[in-house]
Amino acid sequence: MGAISKHGPWALVGALGAAALSIVAIERGEAVNALWLVVAAVCTYLIAYRYYSLFIAEKVMRLDPARETPAVRHNDGLDYVPTNKTVLFGHHFAAIAGAGPLVGPVLAAQMGYLPGMLWILAGVVLAGAVQDFMVLFVSMRRDGRSLGELIRSELGTIPGIIALVGTFLIMVILLAVLALIVVKALAESPWGTFTVMMTIPIAMLMGVYTRYIRPGKIGEVSIIGFVLLMAAILYGQNVAASPVWGPAFTFTGTQLCWLLIGYGFVASILPVWLLLAPRDYLSTFLKIGTIVGLALGIAVVAPHMQMPAMTKFVDGTGPVWSGQLFPFLFITIACGAVSGFHALISSGTTPKLIANESDARFVGYGGMLMESFVAIMALISACVIDPGVYFTMNTPAAILGTTPESAAAAVTKLGFPVSPETITQTAQDVGEHTIISRAGGAPTLAVGMAHIISSAVGGKAMMAFWYHFAILFEALFILTAVDAGTRACRFMVQDLIGLAVPAFKETTSWVPSIVATAIAVGAWGYFLYQGVTDPLGGINTLWPLFGISNQMLAAVALTLCTVVIFKMKRERYAFVTIVPTLWLCICTLTAGWQKIFSADPRIGFLAHADRYAAAAAEGKVLPPAKNADQMAQIIFNDRIDAALAVVFIGLVLAIGAFGVLSCIRALRAVGWTARESDAPAGGRPVPAE
C-alpha cells in the first residue's frame, strides 16, 4: 500500500511523459503541437530527478546532511557563505546558462526536431546533469577547489597541467565562436548594430551610477538600464531608416570582426565597475527574464511545429553544417545535453555556498535540467518557423546567392518550398534588409522568438521589435562572456608566462597586462577572423570544433568523477559516470577523427586544404579567395584547425589513460584513497553498506 502511494503519482507522470513522447515521435502527417514536446521534456526531468538523482545522491555519493560543508566550515561571510538552496539554484543556473543551449539546438534543427530532442533529453539525464552534480559533489568535499586543482590532486600533476592547457584552448575556441555568432547576427543590420553599440554607453552610465551616485543599488540601476535599452531598440528603427545614420551603422562581417577584436581588447583592460559589472546586471536579468518570457509565450501560444520530425539531412548532406547524425548531431548540441564548461562553474563559486550536502542534488542536477529545458525551448523556437525560412537563413551564401529569387529557388530545390515573397516579407516583418544566409543560430532563434512572443503580445506590428529584442538579448550576454572570458584568458596567460618570467605575474602592472591581453585577444581574434572569412560560413568550421572541445572537457571532468568513485570504493556504481564518459569519448574522438581525415572537403579540414592546395598549384583561385595570398591563408587555416583537433584528441586520450591508471591503483588499494579535505589523517575508513 505504501509503495503505491509513494510511487503511484510518479508512475502517472511517467505514463504521461511516454504518451507525450509517442505523440511527438509518431508522424501522422500533421503538425505536432509544441506543448507535447514541453510535456514530454518536463515529465522526463521529473522522473529523472525523483529517481536517478536520488540514486546518485544516496548510493553513489552517500550525501550526508549532517556533514559540514565548506560554506559552514570556512564561513567568512564573503566567498564561503551557507546559502538558501533556492537562491543558490538561481545563482548556479544564471552562471551555467548562456548562448550554448540557445544556439546548438537551432543548428541541430536541420535534421528535424526529433533527433535533437531525444539527445537533449537522454544526454541531460544520463550525462550532463550527472556531470554537473558529480563535479559539484567532488568540489564540495574538497573545500570548493577548481577543476584543475581537483584533477591535479586526484590524478596527478601532469594530468592537471594537461587539463589546464586544454581549458585554455577550449576557452579560445569558445570566445571565437561566441564572437562569430554576434558578427553573423549584426552584419548588414544597422538596427541591431545600433542597439548593441548603445549598450556600451548605457552600461558605462550605469557603472558611474553604482560607483558614485548610488553605490550598490543594483535593482534601481538595472531598471534604469533596462528602460534605456528598450528606448535604444525602439529608436534603432529610426536610425536604420535614416539615410545618414543607417549606412553609418551598417557594417560588413569583416569590419565587425575588427570592431569586436578592438572592443575585446579595450573592454578587458577597463576597470570592472565601469563596463563589465553593470552590463553583467543587464545581461543576467535580461537573460532570466527572456527565458521566463519565452516559456510563458510557448505555453500561451501553443505553436505548431512546422519542421518535420526528421528531415532527409540526417544522412549528412545538410546545408547548415555537414556530417552525419552520428557523431555530429551529438557534437552540435553540446550545452543543453552535456557541457564540459559546467564543470568549471560547478567547481567555482557554487560549492563554496552550499549550506547542506543534500542541497547539491537540487542545485547540481536540478540546475542542469533547467538548462536543458532552455535548449528544448530553443529547439521549439527554431522549428515553429517555416522550414523554408529556416533554410534560407542558415544556408551559406555560396549555395543561395544573394537575391530572394535565387535563394527561394535554391531552398526549394533542397526540398523545402519557399517563395521569394515569403523571404522578402519575413525580412520586412523583422525590420531587416535581408534574412538570406544569416547563419549562426542567433537570427533564426530571434525570428522564432519574435514569432512566438508577437503572437502573444503585440501581434505582427511588434514582430520587428521582438526580433531586435532577441538579438540584443543574445548579443548582450555574449559580449559579457567575451569580456569576462578575455579577462580570464589574460590571467591564465600571465600565470603561464609567469612560470618562466616571474615578473609577468604582476597583474596590476601595465606592460604584462597589455601583453597578456593582446595574446588572449589575438588568439580568439585569429579564429574569429578565420570564421568570418570562411567559405562555408564559419559556423560550419568553428561550431564542431567548439562542440568537440566542450564535450571533451566533459569527458575529462567525468573521468575525474570516475576516479573519485573508485577511490571512495564505490566502484560497483561507477557505471553512472563510466557510461557517459565512454559515450562522450566515442562521439568526440570519432568526430575529431572525421574533422581531420574525412575525404569529404565539407567535413575534413585536410581534404579541404588539399582541394585548395591542388587548385593553387594549378594557379587557380577558388572562391571566396580572391587571390593567391588568400588561397594560401585558407590552406593554412585548415591545417591549424586540423592541428587543433589533433591536440584535442591527444588531450582526451592522455587524460583517459591517466584516469584508467588511477582507477586501477584505487582498486588495488585496500581502503579509501580519495582526498577529501576534512578526512582524518591516514584516510577515511570505507563505510559499511
Added chain:
Amino acid sequence: MGASQNLMERWKTLQKCVCDGARLMVGQGDYAAYAEHIRRTHPDQRPMSEVEFFRNRENARFGVGNTSGFRCC
C-alpha cells in the same frame, strides 16, 4: 487576521528570496548575513560598510586573478 498575517509573512519571505537570488546571480552576496557573521565571530573587527562590501564583491567576481565571474557558453 492570522491568515492575512501569515500571507504577509510568506510574501516577505518570497520577496527576500527573489531579491537575494537576483543579487547573488550577479555575485553580490547577502550583506546582512556578512555583517552578522563578523559581529558574531570577530567582535573585535569592524565589518566593511555596505558600499565597501559591494565593491569587494564586485572585484571578487571579475577582479584580478579571479575567473569566477566567467560565464558559461
